[in-house]
Amino acid sequence: MNYNTNISFPEEIVLSLRESSENIIKDMKRTVAVKYYKEKKLSLGQCSELAEMSKEDFIQLLASYKISIFNFTDDNELLEDIKNA
Template sequence: MQTIILQLPDSLNITSKEVGMLLAARLYEQGKLSLGQAAELAGYSKRTFMELLGDYGVSVFNYPAESIARDAANA
């Protein structure tokens, strides 16, 4: 696993836990991490991570509309 060190301005008033959640949510949204991987990165259980995703404007159901329509048509 990589370690990244960021220096953020004090004026942001953000904790390292919040930074981890922001990064995990964004990487999950982009499909670069699975739900479990993103939850682990953020330091939460899957259930808690799923509940928090809404606070960051990220849907738990991370599928493009085209994929959903295709799956429905194939069902």
């Protein structure tokens, strides 16, 4: 099930950006998805769904923001994972 809501913003914004309202909304969804992933509020799958992207494409989007999907708290944890690979 989808939840729908309306967002209003001044027409000047659309004119200044020279983007369609659909593209602005798409960018907003992606920006919010990146924010929620970075803050660990939603999972990778949930964020890719929110952004309306495949997981692979969302991972690439995260990379463009220099956000890693690998979360190691210290070097020992990373070394342990490498050792077990």
